[in-house]
Amino acid sequence: MNPYQSPILMVDSVVMQLANDALQVLLIKRANQPFQGMYALPGGYIVAGETTVSSHERILRSKAGIEKQLLRLVEQLYTFDTVAGDPRGHGVSVTYMGLGLDIIPTFGGETQQPEFFAVNALPQLAYDHAEIIAYAHERLKSKVNYTNAVYALLPVYFTLTQLQTAYEAILCRPLDKRNFRKKFLSLDLIHETNEYQRDGAHRPARLFCFNSARLERSPRSFD
Amino acid sequence: MNPYQSPILMVDSVVMQLANDALQVLLIKRANQPFQGMYALPGGYIVAGETTVSSHERILRSKAGIEKQLLRLVEQLYTFDTVAGDPRGHGVSVTYMGLGLDIIPTFGGETQQPEFFAVNALPQLAYDHAEIIAYAHERLKSKVNYTNAVYALLPVYFTLTQLQTAYEAILCRPLDKRNFRKKFLSLDLIHETNEYQRDGAHRPARLFCFNSARLERSPRSFD
DNA sequence: TCGTGTAATTGTACAAATGACACTATCTAC
DNA sequence: GTAGATAGTGTCATTTGTACAATTACACGA
Secondary structure, three states: OOOOOEEEEEEEEEEEEEOOEEEEEEEEEEEOOOOOOOEEEEEEEEEOOOOHHHHHHHHHHHHHOHHHHHHEEEEEEEEEEEEEOOOOOEEEEEEEEEEEEEOOOOOOOOOOOOHHHHHHHOOOOOOHHHHHHHHHHHHHHHHHHHHHHHHOOOOOOEEHHHHHHHHEEEEEEEOOHHHHHHHHOOOOOOEEEEEEEOEEEEEOOOEEEEEEOOOEOOOOOOO | OOOOOOOEEEEEEEEEEEEOOOOOEEEEEEEOOOOOHHHHHHHEOOOOOOOHHHHHHHHHHHHHHHHHHHHHEEEEEEEEOOOOOOOOOOOOOOOEEEEEEEOOOOOOOOOOOOEEEEOOOOOOOOOHHHHHHHHHHHHHHHHHHEHHHHHOOOOOHHHHHHHHHHHHHHHHHOOHHHHHHHHEEEEEEEHHEEEEEOOOOOOOEEEEEEOOOOOOOOOOOOO
């Protein structure tokens, strides 16, 4: 079947969403050695007949109960060599990033206590997963500057304040409200609706909507 | 050795350099089926004990006589799934881009007529290699806008005209001489020397030098 | 109903970057 | 010393970035 004795192929997944005004990443608690009891990215081995994409989907479903429809944007990140010194042994790990909204990981079966953690407050991680998460975060920071990628982290209808809060959580820095709105509206990535969100004892906020629910490049960069 | 029956792992390589004011890519003529006689990127299977990086080096050495020292910048591009309908069968191909200068591929042994072609005048290509080259070209276009990556395509000492010609070849569009110089010099990626290049019957051109021969991000983007 | 609290919405003035554009300088060869 | 060829350089108009504060609309409670 595999006359070339290829190194073992793995997939690791960086699933992210926004909650409590923070960017969060999905981790599982490892049930087995190595790194038993430590947190790690969901990941697993690619089996015969699978593509990396279908393997990624299977692993998220089996380890965290996440169906692929919940991820509104999936992007391949990088492929890491795991050398002989690595506890996983010699192999190759293809990493994917998945973005979604209101994802609730489920337990039971093969799942291993999946849970979201703020990227700025991670527990100690197994393997080199802290670096993989940092890489994913950098990619996302860069991506939101020249694409509409945030659509995958927000509800279909959202306020400009929600949008700005999302950018601030991703970029890890405060943004000026007036400049943010002026700039973002000039990108032609979103359009206003005639709906308003009534929150509490204050002026209601107009709801906006992305023009496209697929990844689009904006002609000019945001930042 | 591999209890998971992983898909077969391959490496494909996009080696590029500048010649005749054009960006060129290294292709080989396939000796065997499938796609016999057609051109393709140098590539091959990863064998046991190899990392993707070392496999990439071995493949370039064995298929085109290119030693790894000749590539002054190597960057992983993307990992492609090759599905069952693909003539290669079901597998995974990790692609790398290598940039160099004055690379002369050599024949003999396992080599298969390696030759450089201008990216804007490619022959028909095997597999999906045309898309991989387009992807590499896009990556390079983007990379030269916010890094010093061109250093890998130019000699250590170069004139501003050479630098501009390199950018024009990569970006596939003409640039204004005065604006290019003003902008590029403001990036603090290069410094002038006191040497001049004497070419022909005209004013000699001052030679410049990159501050770093490693990939550096410039604080502001170029374009 | 009136006042208060809360968040939404909006514009201007200055600084910096971009983009279009043409002439002078320096060398070689004849 | 003149012609031919490439190197080198500055200004102005436009666009973009950035700092900054007052007004609007609603809910709630007195």
